[in-house]
Amino acid sequence: MIIQPDNIEHLMMYGSSNEWLPLAGADAYASKFQSDPAQRRQLFLSAARSLVEAGYLHVGSLEHSDADDRGLGWARWSGSTDEHFRYLNDLCSIGDEYTGWVWACWFDLTETGQEILDGLPEPDDRFFE
Numbered sequence: 001m002i003i004q005p006d007n008i009e010h011l012m013m014y015g016s017s018n019e020w021l022p023l024a025g026a027d028a029y030a031s032k033f034q035s036d037p038a039q040r041r042q043l044f045l046s047a048a049r050s051l052v053e054a055g056y057l058h059v060g061s062l063e064h065s066d067a068d069d070r071g072l073g074w075a076r077w078s079g080s081t082d083e084h085f086r087y088l089n090d091l092c093s094i095g096d097e098y099t100g101w102v103w104a105c106w107f108d109l110t111e112t113g114q115e116i117l118d119g120l121p122e123p124d125d126r127f128f129e
Helices: 008-016 023-030 037-053 081-093 099-103 111-118
Strands: 057-064 072-076 106-109
Touching: 008 023, 008 037, 008 057, 008 106, 008 111, 023 037, 023 099, 037 057, 037 081, 057 081, 072 106, 106 111
Parallel strands: none
Antiparallel strands: 057 072, 057 106
């Protein structure tokens, strides 16, 4: 998979490089390309699936890192990519009726993804205004 500078995939990889990227962040990046909420969610889910299948991102969630519930750590989801994205599609299709979907999943950049990202320029400042 070839990542072009300043596209949704580039932004999602960039966002994932600083710890993890929540669905809310992916949605915010997609809003730079698509204003309709349903089409925006489809855009970032499609981009995320492509990045996961290319081995550039992992899908997971934040979980308590110890028995005392102090702090959160990222945990990769088990199961298949198909299972992950069926769940995410269902969750995102609820839309604005349930706002918790924006924190239901977090993306983590893989080592391979970091290598690809290192070869790209920083995203344009217009994406962060």
